[in-house]
Amino acid sequence: xxxxxxxxxxxxxxxxxxxxxxxxxxxxxxxxxxxxxxxxxxxxxxxxxxxxxxxxxxxxxxxxxxxxxxxxxxxxxxxxxxxxxxxxxxxxxxxxxxxxxxxxxxxxxxxxxxxxxxxxxxxxxxxxxxxxxxxxxxxx
Amino acid sequence: xxxxxxxxxxxxxxxxxxxxxxxxxxxxxxxxxxxxxxxxxxxxxxxxxxxxxxxxxxxxxxxxxxxxxxxxxxxxxxxxxxxxxxxxxxxxxxxxxxxxxxxxxxxxxxxxxxxxxxxxxxxxxxxxxxxxxxxxxxxx
Amino acid sequence: xxxxxxxxxxxxxxxxxxxxxxxxxxxxxxxxxxxxxxxxxxxxxxxxxxxxxxxxxxxxxxxxxxxxxxxxxxxxxxxxxxxxxxxxxxxxxxxxxxxxxxxxxxxxxxxxxxxxxxxxxxxxxxxxxxxxxxxxxxxx
Numbered sequence: 001x002x003x004x005x006x007x008x009x010x011x012x013x014x015x016x017x018x019x020x021x022x023x024x025x026x027x028x029x030x031x032x033x034x035x036x037x038x039x040x041x042x043x044x045x046x047x048x049x050x051x052x053x054x055x056x057x058x059x060x061x062x063x064x065x066x067x068x069x070x071x072x073x074x075x076x077x078x079x080x081x082x083x084x085x086x087x088x089x090x091x092x093x094x095x096x097x098x099x100x101x102x103x104x105x106x107x108x109x110x111x112x113x114x115x116x117x118x119x120x121x122x123x124x125x126x127x128x129x130x131x132x133x134x135x136x137x138x139x140x
Numbered sequence: 141x142x143x144x145x146x147x148x149x150x151x152x153x154x155x156x157x158x159x160x161x162x163x164x165x166x167x168x169x170x171x172x173x174x175x176x177x178x179x180x181x182x183x184x185x186x187x188x189x190x191x192x193x194x195x196x197x198x199x200x201x202x203x204x205x206x207x208x209x210x211x212x213x214x215x216x217x218x219x220x221x222x223x224x225x226x227x228x229x230x231x232x233x234x235x236x237x238x239x240x241x242x243x244x245x246x247x248x249x250x251x252x253x254x255x256x257x258x259x260x261x262x263x264x265x266x267x268x269x270x271x272x273x274x275x276x277x278x279x280x
Numbered sequence: 281x282x283x284x285x286x287x288x289x290x291x292x293x294x295x296x297x298x299x300x301x302x303x304x305x306x307x308x309x310x311x312x313x314x315x316x317x318x319x320x321x322x323x324x325x326x327x328x329x330x331x332x333x334x335x336x337x338x339x340x341x342x343x344x345x346x347x348x349x350x351x352x353x354x355x356x357x358x359x360x361x362x363x364x365x366x367x368x369x370x371x372x373x374x375x376x377x378x379x380x381x382x383x384x385x386x387x388x389x390x391x392x393x394x395x396x397x398x399x400x401x402x403x404x405x406x407x408x409x410x411x412x413x414x415x416x417x418x419x420x
Binding site for chain 3 (some may be wrong): 144145147150172216217218219230232234244245247248249271272274275
Binding site (some may be wrong): 011015019021025075094140 | 356357412416
């Protein structure tokens with residue numbers, strides 16, 4: 001649509017999402033928060049969640065809800081289109097969440113708008129759609 | 141073997157496979173069909189399937205067999221070699237298929253020949269090999 | 281930190297890790313061994329394992345321990361920084377191991393130092409950290 005993105009931009013957007021997963025799963029909440037714009041919009045309504053606005057509130061909510069959980073969020077095969085200082089990215093995703101006697105495996109897609117800021121690319125908007133969600137019990 | 145592929149070609153072939161997974165799992169059968177050459181050959185004989193020729197017949201067969209299923213096909217760490225207008229790609233893959241009381245998780249590799257056409261890169265030949273296939277029951 | 285890596289180097293390091301997974305899971309032990317430097321250090325102590333030095337000893341140990349197992353190691357969303365002939369890579373990973381009545385699914389990260397050699401990029405040091413490890417029984 002907008003031709004091939006520059007490799008540096010494409011890679012920076014891929015690295016942003018890699019950091020998103022790694023800092024989320026290792027619970028580095030300050031590092032994770034810095035990956036979003038201040039006024040980011042995170043929409044999980046299509047997968048049974050809410051629409052959250054603002055990274056302070058959103059990150060505090062996630063940190064609280066995952067405090068007792070072990071998580072692995074993994075992302076795959078991005079499709080990224082670039083238009084100047086804005087990029088649209090679709091990532092396939094799988095997540096595993098284990099919390100006490102509860103466990104969940106989900107599959108779906110992140111649909112994201114990323115923006116170029118003076119500090120680098122940041123996530124400005126994220127929508128999560130789901131293909132499959134299954135609940136079971138944790139392994140031993 | 142053929143040196144480093146051009147980033148634009150490499151990325152186009154990656155995006156083709158990302159679209160393959162996403163359009164398959166979201167059941168956009170017309171969009172999915174357009175990713176193959178008209179006379180494509182799809183060989184799943186190494187994993188208990190058949191050899192299908194021609195995208196019309198192949199896509200109709202897949203659409204029929206997955207009509208009642210939820211699926212997630214995810215692909216990882218491609219190795220792509222390029223030779224002019226033809227590319228060889230090997231993708232690690234994982235799939236999850238849930239259909240009624242039946243569920244399957246598989247791991248393996250797609251081995252593909254992609255060709256450059258006037259409409260962009262297309263899948264001309266695909267062979268699926270399996271490392272592990274496990275059947276269980278869907279989660280709640 | 282060191283700017284955007286050259287696409288050729290970035291891709292070579294990605295292909296090295298793709299080969300690592302594929303040759304490991306297809307048990308091509310000679311091919312797999314060639315991906316490491318002779319004096320590589322493989323540290324799985326953070327995930328309950330050992331620190332192994334030297335590819336001969338390490339590969340023999342892995343080949344022996346996986347002789348009866350089916351495995352799928354899959355890697356995702358690398359973060360690679362390059363400094364001349366040395367690169368640091370962090371890969372998200374998932375592995376599934378099935379051996380008799382035993383099965384394991386793990387999630388974590390490979391932290392690797394890769395070095396440029398006359399034969400191409402090689403893995404010189406690898407540390408595995410874990411987010412989640414779950415043991416269960418194989419599917420049918």
